[in-house]
Amino acid sequence: MEEMGRVLAGVGSGEVEPARVYHEFAKLDGVRFPAPVGRFPGLVKRVRGLREVKLPSGRDVxxxxxxxxxxxxxxxxxxxxxxxxxxxxxxxxxxxxxSVGIWGSKYGYLLRPYPSAGALQPVEVYPVIGDVDGVEPGIYHYDPSSSSLKLLRAGDWRGELMRIALDQEHVGEAPLDLVLTVVYARTRWKYGIRAYRYVHLDTGFAAQNIYLVAEALGLGTCAVGAFYDDDLSDLLGIDGWNEFPMLIMPVGRRR
Ligand SMILES: Cc1cc2nc3c(=O)[nH]c(=O)nc-3n(C[C@H](O)[C@H](O)[C@H](O)COP(=O)(O)O)c2cc1C
Known part of the structure; x- marks a missing residue:
């Protein structure tokens, strides 16, 4: 507690960065045990899209x-x-x-190719499609439970996504971008404030899978963490807190 007091005083005087406060509050050392928060939003996000694109099965590809x-x-x-x-x-x-699909279930939890705190798997993927054969350009949500893409907004939004990513050209030039978000409410429900640490780790594991699978497919990608958060949330139609954006990953043919 004394330590906590010193930290808070340091923030007030500008000597301690706010991240230090978060770090102290999120420790499992009995100072303040994180309490679960809110209502559980379910293990998979399901949205009603304008149209649905069925994906070939994992085994077929x-x-x-x-x-x-x-x-x-x-x-x-x-x-x-x-x-x-x-x-x-x-x-x-x-x-x-x-990289992020569902391959089975156990004890009511889903089995995916990356590890996840509490097997809650908060990462959601939104393909922003410009040039994928047979798929109309648009912003989609990937639904791994039905192996499909749900069209959220029709049109080519890569230019707007590039602007949101501080005009980084690879975001606008790639045939598609994957935007990774986390349903923070899913992990926070169990882990309380400590969940803020976990959702970043989960995203890292999922993103590394995307890097490696892209390489194995003859494609290339890049983690892009520089973007205007609120603009990106608005583009995807998410609230920016219960679910917020983590990474943009442009994907194209490897040169
Ligand atoms: C959290 C994070 C954020 C990043 N943000 C950007 C970015 O905004 N733009 C970009 O071009 N690269 C970004 N990168 C990619 C790094 O620049 C890259 O991983 C680093 O230069 C090492 O190169 P390598 O991935 O080829 O090993 C980011 C990487 C991480 C892990």
């Missing part, structure tokens, strides 16, 4: 992944320039299935 794990890990880079041509629907399906 598994053959598109090439290379051994060590080779892929060593080859992984953040790629900001892409080769000509769009991305095929099968490639997008493989990218989603093998």
């Amino acid at each position: 598994a053959h598109l992944l090439k290379g051994g794990l060590a080779e892929i890990i060593v080859r992984r880079r953040s790629r900001r320039e892409y080769g000509p041509g769009g991305v095929r629907l099968e490639e997008l399906a493989a990218l989603l299935h093998f």
Whole structure:
């Protein structure tokens, strides 16, 4: 408690950064045990889209992944320039299935390819599509429970997404971008304030999968963390607190 008092006083005087306060409050050391918060929003977000695009099953697109794990890990880079041509629907399906898809369930929880605090899996993926064969441009939500994309907003929104990402050209030039959000309410329900640490870790695990699976598919991606949060929330139609944006990942053909 004394330590906490010193920290809070330091924030007031400008000597301690606010992140330190969060860090102290979120520790599991008995100073303040995090309490669960709010109503549980469910393990999977389901939205009503304007239209639905069914994805081929993970098993049907598994053959598109090439290379051994060590080779892929060593080859992984953040790629900001892409080769000509769009991305095929099968490639997008493989990218989603093998990085963040649902592959089963156990004790009422879902099994996915990345670890997650409490198996609550707060990460949601919104493909912003410009050039994917057979899919009309638009902002979609990926529903892993039905292996489908739900169209939220029709049109090519990559230019607006690039503006939101501080005019980073790779965001506008890629055939598609994956926007990763977290349903913070899902993890906060169990872990209270400590959830703010966990959702960032979960996103990191999911994003690394996207990097590695993209490499295995002959595609390239880049984690983009610089963006105007509120504008991005507005673009996706999320409230920016119970669910908020974490990363933009442009995806294109590897050069
Ligand atoms: C949290 C985070 C935020 C990042 N934000 C950006 C970004 O806004 N724009 C960008 O071009 N790269 C961004 N990157 C990519 C890094 O610049 C890149 O990972 C780093 O230069 C190392 O290169 P490598 O990924 O090829 O190993 C980000 C990476 C992380 C992990």
